[in-house]
């Protein structure tokens with residue numbers, strides 16, 4: 065049965081991590097219901113403090129306020145922009161050519177934290193830290209770790225919903241290729257100067273397994289419901305929005321939905337205002353096999369995807385987004 069939610073369901077992660085067995089079961093059930101329908105939930109008790117969020121937003125406001133010639137020192141096309149700064153209009157959604165009205169900064173695993181013998185240590189590019197904003201590194205790394213931990217708990221609940229072992233994802237996301245993306249949707253003084261079809265973030269599905277998104281500085285995020293209606297989303301200050309990405313959709317042969325979403329422009333007279341947001345894209349290690357789970361394939365739902373590893377899928381998508389040549 066299909067459920068058309070009017071807003072995204074709200075859940076308490078503490079029910080899963082430290083609740084009674086009934087609360088835990090109920091969390092898994094509600095999460096599964098949400099992910100099979102709208103693909104998004106909002107969770108509270110995720111561990112990311114308001115204080116840290118405030119500090120993060122302050123450091124990214126300070127960073128994006130720097131002159132372009134300073135910011136571009138941290139821009140690295142040769143690593144597909146996977147760390148550091150990505151300038152205005154560089155990324156476009158899959159299937160489009162017009163760049164999104166945003167600039168952003170990527171933070172990944174801190175290489176020092178990865179054990180010597182782990183091959184991902186040689187695979188991931190090193191983080192870039194803006195020396196102009198001393199607080200940036202510490203705040204970003206703390207947020208990365210907190211969100212990664214919350215994401216691991218969510219993946220345990222997802223595994224249980226899929227009737228897999230609770231720790232199914234554990235080794236697949238250990239030192240995974242996740243990214244904290246700190247975004248600035250920049251002010252536009254004269255809306256006629258940007259292409260008529262340019263938007264803050266054109267409609268897209270996320271690439272990764274799951275995305276964890278803290279409350280943004282302004283409205284604009286909308287998700288496309290199955291009946292074609294766009295539903296606005298605002299994460300309350302104490303909530304994280306957590307949605308299914310394309311990798312999890314692939315693995316589950318579309319049982320779990322990577323729902324299309326977008327960030328719309330403000331009204332014309334507010335185009336000269338900024339919006340900031342900070343998604344955490346939880347990726348597995350590149351060797352994770354995304355072949356559809358046998359348990360998600362049957363006569364009514366035949367296999368819909370070709371086999372690929374997470375690394376292969378990511379490379380293909382980065383080319384489609386204009387980030388990789």
Ligand SMILES: O=C(O)CCC(=O)C(=O)O
Nearest residue numbers: 265270280285327341343
């Ligand atoms: O800015 C937001 O609220 C969401 C951004 C987003 O969907 C993305 O970067 O994938």
Ligand SMILES: [Fe+2]
Nearest residue numbers: 268269270325
């Ligand atoms: Fe997204």
